Amino acid sequence: MRDPKGAARTARPMPRGGSLLLRGILAEIIAMATPNPGSARGATCGTPGPTETLLDAAGFDGFERHTLDVMRLIFADQSGTRPRHGAGPADVADRLFGADHGPVLLVAITALVQTMAIARSEPFRYSNPYCAGCARVLTRHEALLLRVLHLVRRGRTGAATIEALMLCDSRPVAALLEAADDLAALAICNERGLAGARPAG
Template sequence: MTARRHRGCRAPQPENGDIPLASARLDRSERDCLALARRFFQLLANPDADDRQNAIERVAGSFGADHGLAVAWAMSDLLREIRQSRRSTFYFSNPDCPGCARLITEHERRLVAALAALRRGRRSAAHVEVMLLCEGNPDETVLDGLARLADLLPPPDRHKRKTRAWTGH
């Protein structure tokens, strides 16, 4: 797992499938899961970092004092399964850089898109995202891990969209 590094980053330009986080249309639980995953990625990429475990605990706390630990364990298990399935480097945005943190990498996007799809009952869509995330390698354990994580989260936020009512005319 490798953090995207941008020299002197203030607001990096998206690269290789990165998109602005604001355009990813994630609900609060999905954003919190992404933040938690990024902290785990950072811990895996730099195991000697001192404050990483505290950062994980703070992010997990956004899910509630008791519930946060279960979410953190489910995320940790899920990321272990992804690491075992993928063959190439997983790129993530550095959560400690304000500019980088505003971007979501293609790999992060696929992970969160699969989670969002499962939370909305779209298992086939989740499976496609996981297949791409795992580079065509065996992915059932990853999909199962995502389902366990999704089961711990509240129902997805309903996006409030302006729609015109059909009047039959």
Template sequence: MTDHPCSAPDHGNDLPVAGAGLDRSELQVLTVLRYFLQSFTYPASQAWMTAFQVAGRHFPAEQSANLALAALDMVQAMRVARREGFRFSNPECPGCRQVMSGDERQLMGALAAARRGQRSRAHTHALILCEGNDVQPFLEATNILARRMARATQTSERVTAPSS
């Protein structure tokens, strides 16, 4: 449970983003995912464009669009599997974006586990997130995103590595 600085209601399973154990790349992908989700919720916002801009600012230029597309594929696979709505924090609100909903925790838990090779943990998060429905398409999309994040991280480390 956490207090929202913007007075948004706490739904009982919210968590401060800072305490979620996500690395820098995962935090950036969380923002990208939130903008895609916002675009589905409020189509007129055209927030999908901001999702691509965020990816372009935080990942290597030659990989950011493919990474954003993989994030969109992951969201879409989740949307197909779920029957209930997905609660996410508003990426535009300075207070809300500091808080992860329970749904976001499952989504990012699956991604973080996939990135770390924890297949069983990723599957558990996926089952909860997809409400017991078929998780295979979601897990495939999650693994693709995890691989693209690994490539983008390796590329950015090579670019920023000090020369000897």
């Protein structure tokens, strides 16, 4: 089930070294990341609410879904809702992206989350990554942020800007788009094991 707890207000360090840079850019995340309460869709794990969708039906590729996995773990870790023995973002980034690329991608994903946190004025709702049913559901906020990355990776900056403006309530989004472009430049095509791959179309 989704954890109804609000976000913690004090920072905790990342679970392993990964690093001074990460610790320096997480303060804004803590104040705005909130687990999506079950009441948003009748407390039914795996069933989308009115503004949600199933992740499998959202049209995101493997890199974007891995990015979401890591983002959710960053939110959970920094908001204090990570279970005692739950996997942390650094370990999962290494597993999903490989030991060579995981650390740098973790920094880039955290930077994307941080710029979004600065730009937004309201809490960001995310699905609980430690519940298999909840993790199948994509919140509206998650969908908007992933669409920004999805569109930037395909060179559709205008469309990405529109999604970013909706996500950030029409506040300035230049930094968010830049962070998305930085992450896109580091994207790994896991199927081929190539760094820096951008999707076609």
